[in-house]
Amino acid sequence: MTEEKEIFHRHIQRAGLKRTAQRDTILDVFLRTEKHLSSEDLYHLVKEEDPNVGHTTVYRTLKLLVEAGLAREVRFGDGRTRYEHNYNHPHHDHMICTECGKTIEFFSAELEAIQDAIVAKHKFRPTQHSLRIFGVCAQCQRKAGAPTDESAAEPRIRFASAPNTQ
Numbered sequence: 638m639t640e641e642k643e644i645f646h647r648h649i650q651r652a653g654l655k656r657t658a659q660r661d662t663i664l665d666v667f668l669r670t671e672k673h674l675s676s677e678d679l680y681h682l683v684k685e686e687d688p689n690v691g692h693t694t695v696y697r698t699l700k701l702l703v704e705a706g707l708a709r710e711v712r713f714g715d716g717r718t719r720y721e722h723n724y725n726h727p728h729h730d731h732m733i734c735t736e737c738g739k740t741i742e743f744f745s746a747e748l749e750a751i752q753d754a755i756v757a758k759h760k761f762r763p764t765q766h767s768l769r770i771f772g773v774c775a776q777c778q779r780k781a782g783a784p785t786d787e788s789a790a791e792p793r794i795r796f797a798s799a800p801n802t803q
């Protein structure tokens with residue numbers, strides 16, 4: 638059994654709930670899908686494996702995954718809550734294409750450090766943050782026939798992994 642499953646089962650026990658085959662299937666499908674999923678998206682994936690599963694069960698299980706620290710909520714400005722892996726997944730922020738909905742994950746130690754300095758200056762104790770940059774991805778810019786910035790300036794954001802700091 639994976640660590641994630643153990644964490645989930647411990648959480649379910651603590652919450653006074655029963656372990657069910659449906660919850661296990663939902664967890665399995667969630668864990669092997671490396672994406673930003675709405676509960677609707679996850680529901681459709683789970684249904685392929687268990688046609689009897691209901692949307693409410695998927696939704697409630699996702700909430701349990703968040704409580705257990707296995708999933709985190711992300712919002713991309715279209716009113717839908719999406720979920721991504723949280724456990725052992727380093728903090729990152731998102732660029733969101735407003736044309737096709739694609740999301741690009743990025744991490745910048747420099748940006749994180751600047752944010753830390755700003756909150757410290759305000760004696761603010763942060764619990765979490767999410768930085769979202771909305772715009773148009775390179776592919777959609779090409780489709781629209783506009784010149785892209787791809788060959789411009791050096792990339793200032795480096796993609797890197799980071800410790801799990803939320």
Ligand SMILES: [Zn+2]
Pocket residue numbers: 728729730749766767768
């Ligand atoms: Zn960040």
Ligand SMILES: [Zn+2]
Pocket residue numbers: 734735736737738739773774775776777
């Ligand atoms: Zn796009």
Ligand SMILES: [Zn+2]
Pocket residue numbers: 673711721729731742
């Ligand atoms: Zn993400």
